[in-house]
Amino acid sequence: MADKSKDEKLYSQKDIADRVGTSKSTVYRIIKELGLKNATKQSQTMLYDESVLKAVRKDFEARKLNQNSPAESVHSNDELIAQLKDDLQHEREQVANLTKLLDQSQQLQLNLQQ
Structure with missing residues (x-):
């Protein structure tokens, strides 16, 4: 995690994935689908602010809620x-x-x- 300023922390896709509890590729896909922009770029690493972390977490949680449990899937099938x-x-x-x-x-x- 890098610091943009004293108050604002920046997160790489890996940092966001670790905090949300998913993979880096899922974070990449959510960022792309939501059209979120990086705050800055450090070498080859895109860094994102807290708002992106929150948006990814919210979208990921919504996706988890929308998935059926295996028992519901069997019943639905x-x-x-x-x-x-x-x-x-x-x-x-x-x-x-x-x-x-x-x-x-x-x-x-x-x-x-x-």
Whole structure:
């Protein structure tokens, strides 16, 4: 961590990742998605102020809250499978009905030709 002034501390992406509890690549992605700017650059290292640290932490926590627990995912997948099975059964019924109508149409066409 570097000091910009006496009052303001600056953080590298690694510092932010350590404080938030995630990887450096996740911090990079969040910074890029939020369009956050670095305060300064020291050699090849971008340094960010406290506001960026807070924004990354807030976004990361929101992402964690939005993720389903494994049990919820399994339940959600089971519901999805049940819905897809119902949809498939409905589609099969429609195909059978259309096949029947096509057959009837062909029989009528033959009758008209005779």
